[in-house]
Amino acid sequence: MAEPxxxxxxxxxxxxxxxAPVAATxxxxxxADVVKVEPPTGDSYRGLSAFPGFPSSDVDYSWMMDxxxxxxxxxxxxxxxxxxxxRELAAAADVFITNYPPRVREQLGLRYEDIAPLNDRLIYASLSAYGEAGPEAR
Known part of the structure; x- marks a missing residue:
C-alpha cells in the first residue's frame, strides 16, 4: 500500500x-499528523450534539466526526x-490552522506576526466565519 x-x-x-477543525481533519x-490544541476544559464545540431526531447522548458525534x-x-x-x-510546537510544524477572532489571537500571541517568526516554512491558515476585519469580526 502506498504511503498517504x-x-x-x-x-x-x-x-x-x-x-477550521474540519480543514485540519x-x-x-x-x-498528516494533526495535533488539536484545546483548553483544559475542552473545545467549546464538545457537548453540542443535539440534533432533531437523534436521541440525547453523552457522546458528541458531530465533534468526533469533525x-x-x-x-x-x-x-x-x-x-x-x-x-x-x-510556540515550540509551531517551530516544528508545517501548518498552523486557527479560527480564533483577531482580538483573541492578539491576546494569546497567536497572530501571524507572533507565529511566523518561529518557523520560516510554516503555513499559517486563518479561517474566520465573519472575516478578519469589520463589524462582525469580533
Whole structure:
C-alpha cells in the first residue's frame, strides 16, 4: 500500500467549532499528523450534539466526526507556560490552522506576526466565519 499523500506533514489545529477543525481533519484524512490544541476544559464545540431526531447522548458525534484522526493536547493558552509549549510546537510544524477572532489571537500571541517568526516554512491558515476585519469580526 502506498504511503498517504500527506504523510510526514505536521499540522497544529488551534481552532474550535467547525470550519477550521474540519480543514485540519481533511489534512489528517490524507495522512498528516494533526495535533488539536484545546483548553483544559475542552473545545467549546464538545457537548453540542443535539440534533432533531437523534436521541440525547453523552457522546458528541458531530465533534468526533469533525475531529477524527487527530491527536489532542490540552494547553491553557491564557498562561505563558501553555503559550510556550505552543510556540515550540509551531517551530516544528508545517501548518498552523486557527479560527480564533483577531482580538483573541492578539491576546494569546497567536497572530501571524507572533507565529511566523518561529518557523520560516510554516503555513499559517486563518479561517474566520465573519472575516478578519469589520463589524462582525469580533
Amino acid at each position: 499523500l500527506l504523510a510526514g506533514l505536521k499540522v497544529l489545529d488551534v481552532a474550535s467549532f467547525i470550519a 481533511m489534512l489528517a484524512d490524507f495522512g 475531529n477524527r484522526s487527530k491527536r489532542g493536547l490540552a494547553l491553557d493558552l491564557r498562561q505563558e507556560a501553555g503559550r510556550a509549549v505552543l
